[in-house]
Amino acid sequence: MGYPRKLTRRFRAFDNFAISFTIINIISGIFSSFGLGMNAGGPRILVFGWIGVAVMVLFVGAAMGEIASAYPTSGALYFSAGKLAKRHRGAWSWYTGWLNFVGQVGGTAATDFAAATFIQAFIAMQWPHYHVTTQRSVLITAVILLLQALANTYTVQLVALLNRISVWWLLVGMVVIVVCLIAVPSHHQPVSFVGHFANNTGFSSSLYAGMLGLLVTSWTFTGFDGSFHMSEETVQATVNAPKGIMRAIGYSALTGLVLMLALVYAVRDYAGEASAAAPPVRILIDALGNGTAKLLLLIVIGAMLFCGLANMTSNTRQIFAFSRDGAMPGSRWWHTVSPRTRTPVKAVWLAAVCSLILVVPGWWSDTAFYAVVSVNVVGLFLAYAVPIFLRLRLETFQPGPWNLGRYGKPVAAVAVVWIVLSSVLFMLPQASPITAKSFNYAPVALGAVLVIATVWWFATARRRFKGPVSYGTPDEVAAMDLI
Template identity: 35%
Template sequence: MSDQRDGVHAHLSEDEKQLHSMGYAQELSRRMTGFSNFAISFSIICILAGGITAFPAALSAGGGASVGIGWLVGSAFVLMVAASMAQIASAYPTAGGLYHWGSILGGRGYGWVVAWFNLLGLIFVVASVNFGVYDPFFKTLIAPMLGIAPESLGWGAQTLFIALVTLSQAWLNHQGIRVTTWLTDLSGYLIFFVSMVLTVSLLLYAPGPLDFTRLFTFTNFTGSEGSLWPQNSSPLMVFLSGLLLTVYTLTGYDASAHTSEETRHAAVNVPKGIMLAVLWSALFGYILVSVFVLAMPSVEEGVKQGIGVFAALLGMLPKPLQVGLGIGVFVVNYICGLACLTSTSRMIYAFARDGGLPFSHALKQVHHQHRTPVAAIWTGALLAIAATLYGDAFIVLSTACAVLLYISYVMPITVGIFAEGRSWKHKGPFNLYSWSRPVAVLATIGGLTLAFVGIQPPNEKVLYIIVALLVVLAVFWHVIGVKKSFKGPPMGERIGRHQAHIREIEREMES
């Protein structure tokens, strides 16, 4: 590791000291700057992913108001969640992230449940993003440019494409965090650039004068032609349904926490990465989705397009622009999936080193040369591919990942309200001070509201997944005996006993 310490010795020493104080060795390569930590979460949020694929869900719920007002309401909730998460991350910057926080603040059993919600959500994120890379971004946008008829691409082509994409992302992750951060840093700039070009282009080629009242006009489109929602006569439920756009888009920012052990000056840069990723995504995302509403011939026509509304918007542009933007959107979505796999693999690694997974001994192994958790990377990739084998899985995967992640976000925040000042006495540099509890309460309400949106019809399957997960976890904890065998992250006297083992691990990694 000596080559990594040049010029940043003080920060790395402080980071390692803090990591040791939590009972862990510095196994991963700590190369990420503050910008890189921001960029990995910004790349996963990727307004050109969820902002496009989930846009029809909002438009076909309450029309323009579900976008113009709904995005603002949803973003306010998300910012509360992000601020509360950032405060905890500043105190406990480890790769385990939410799992580790849940264990410290709520006990090892509570943390174990958080871990499974977070892990399943992360696997579904990789699956849903790469599903989206295939359709609509490859199948609908790129394939016609290559002379391939979209209708000729069946389940076999879909499965092969997603598998190749995911395995290539795993290979890049395998090569080390330097490769990953180079790509996600690039993606950060590329998302800004492509979003601005797309926004300006749609405004320039809009078929008529811009009608800003669309953004604040509520119309119940549920049950109508092209709508993704069944008929619902409740204005409140219709509006809440539209929040799915924000829920799915503004998620995955726990990646900044999962890469804590690879980030320099983590106690400062991790919370900053979380907050800035959400803030910039909320701002630029609002501009982008608002322009989608303003540029279409009419809201009614946009709703009728259904999931093809973005392709229809892109079709208004000159062919060269369509090609350039289509390729740009495809590339940032590919890197989005790559960053999602990075986050997922770090969670698998962190949970495995505490003995929380089957085959934990293998899954916690770190490659000596690349300093990456290679078994965790490839396992995450294979599980994500498996999740996409059901042909029409995108809606279920995209909704489930958001719901599961927000539940895992809210769980440590909620127990933190009661642990603050008791078991949680020492905070990090990012501190909400007197606002800590009020923000946490609002974050809990907001996070659960966003999760509630995701289990409404026609997404009942997500509720079934949650119930099934809870039943399985209860059986394993109480019946199979995980309650007795799982020790959780090091705490108390165990941390002191781990110090000799930590030094041994680090000597082996440096040899």
């Protein structure tokens, strides 16, 4: 790919799959957004929407996997955008990289803040006199980010080990939660309950409410570009990275459907649970009792912590690669690698600090915090769309060993259409009446990112950033190899 090697290839096929599976994280995704689905469509959208959206995401993953096989680098999306563009390669690469960066930073911030919220819920269940506040959530999030940065500072073997553990934590945890929800309650909803529709959004249109409910699955299926970003540290990356993406999406779709069904059929008081501060937690308490619910909540919290860790790992590799090509302020700092651990330590701490900066507004306002992190999903999926769209425009695409053959372009076309549709959904109002608190600030946050990137591009970047850098011929690069 034209770069001297700085990172060690210690990730095996399972490790590469594990990072995307952990970032998708069915437990974290479903538990943090289940309440939205209960109010926007109900069980009908939660279950059948999960199936439909998962199929669409498989198209996105397959299109991304084909590109990952052709361009297996840490730069991933922005690198491939620069290589696939016919003209203005620097601009395509620039915008893709910044959308990816902001989306990943927002993802780490949102996941860790959700973990802090659930930690406070657990504490309040254990000690009823504890007072839950957003200020405490911010402080807990800061501690979580510190611990995750420390874990990422050490060798890539530690990160790989933690990701392996996270896979089994998710799978075993899912089985434990499902078995408890099936075996313990004396009453379950009838089979027909899966067709129940609910619209508590405040909007009169059932179609609109149901479309909003699809966001539950879309929110869950983000971050699978992690396998792409870990390419330079994965053995046989041209095959294992795309396989990691597809396996992570496929296994998450199947196991997530089982968990979704278990939660849906365990509902007892639909109105009360849908209006609770944390609906899935309320479902666990009503169905299983306080003691068992607390134990299962620990599984959920652990899953969220693993998710945040994997998010940060993926983010640091994107920062490392983007800086290697001179696109970040202070680039010469962020693409350095520790000679002892062979990890981009400075990029790790930059990722942690940036995520903390996004969390800090939550000290004063929930609305301000959600306005900042709402760009997470939109930023990520738009970054996914750019290289796939550019691949569609090419008359001839040189595929890697893992490819879709003649189905490559049709799959890419479906992926782009779905990304555009889901991105529009993420920017629409999600509750009525629309107030300063209920307003969806995703378009504002996305607009701010694009304005800043555009001003920066025309002010200075277009003269110095031309897209991915080539350090020389394969032989010259091999001579510079640092490992």
